[in-house]
Amino acid sequence: MTKILGISGSLRRDSYNSRLLEAAASLLPEGVEFEQYRGLKRVPPYDQDDDVEPPPRAVARLREALSAADGVLIATPEYNSSIPGVLKNALDWASRPLMTNALRFRPVAVCGASTGAFGAVWAQAELRKVLAAMGARVVEAEVPVGHAPNRFDEDGLLVDEEIREQLVALVEALLAGVAERRESMAPVAA
Numbered sequence: 174m175t176k177i178l179g180i181s182g183s184l185r186r187d188s189y190n191s192r193l194l195e196a197a198a199s200l201l202p203e204g205v206e207f208e209q210y211r212g213l214k215r216v217p218p219y220d221q222d223d224d225v226e227p228p229p230r231a232v233a234r235l236r237e238a239l240s241a242a243d244g245v246l247i248a249t250p251e252y253n254s255s256i257p258g259v260l261k262n263a264l265d266w267a268s269r270p271l272m273t274n275a276l277r278f279r280p281v282a283v284c285g286a287s288t289g290a291f292g293a294v295w296a297q298a299e300l301r302k303v304l305a306a307m308g309a310r311v312v313e314a315e316v317p318v319g320h321a322p323n324r325f326d327e328d329g330l331l332v333d334e335e336i337r338e339q340l341v342a343l344v345e346a347l348l349a350g351v352a353e354r355r356e357s358m359a360p361v362a363a
C-alpha cells in the first residue's frame with residue numbers, strides 16, 4: 174500500500190489550496206491511500222530551545238505523519254510572494270535534525286492556487302527551494318492555479334479540465350518518485 178500525505182498551506186475553511194489537494198487526491202489510482210494532514214495550526218512557533226527530545230506533541234505528530242508517508246503533496250497559497258508562515262514554520266520543525274529529517278530523500282510534489290493571475294508561482298518556487306534545502310526529492314512537475322475562484326464550482330469541485338490534466342501529471346510524477354525511492358532502498362539480490 175502506498176501512502177500519500179497531503180498538506181494544505183492554508184488554514185482557511187474554504188481554502189482553494191485545500192480544494193486543489195482534494196482534487197489531486199481524487200485522481201490517485203486504486204491502492205494509493207491519501208491522508209490530509211490537519212495539524213498545521215497546532216504546530217508551535219519554532220524555537221530551537223524547544224527542539225529537544227521528546228519534541229512538542231504537535232511536532233512529534235507532524236514528523237510521524239511525514240515519516241509514515243511514501244510521498245507528500247503540498248498545496249501552497251502565496252502570501253506576499255512567498256509561502257505562508259505557518260507552512261514555513263512546520264517545515265522548519267520537520268527539517269530537524271537535518272541529516273535524518275522526515276522529508277530527507279522523500280518524494281514531494283508541489284502545487285498552488287491564488288486568486289490572482291499567476292497561480293502562486295513564486296510561493297511554489299520558494300517552497301521547492303525550502304524542500305530542496307531539507308533534502309527532499311522535489312518532483313519536477315508543478316501546477317500553478319491562477320484566478321482560483323473560477324476553477325472550482327460552488328461545491329468546491331475542480332471544474333477546469335486543463336488543471337485536472339496538470340494534476341494528473343503531478344500525481345504521476347509523485348508516484349514515479351515513490352517507486353524510484355522504493356527501488357533504491359530495496360535490498361540487492363545476492
Ligand SMILES: Cc1cc2nc3c(=O)[nH]c(=O)nc-3n(C[C@H](O)[C@H](O)[C@H](O)COP(=O)(O)O)c2cc1C
Nearest residue numbers: 183185188189190191250251252253254287288289
Ligand atoms: C496575507 C496575504 C498575502 C497575499 N499575498 C498574495 C501574493 O503575494 N500573491 C498572490 O497571488 N496572492 C496573494 N494573496 C491572495 C491569495 O492568493 C488568496 O487569499 C488565496 O485565496 C489564498 O489561498 P487559499 O484560498 O488556499 O486560502 C494574499 C493573501 C493574503 C491573506
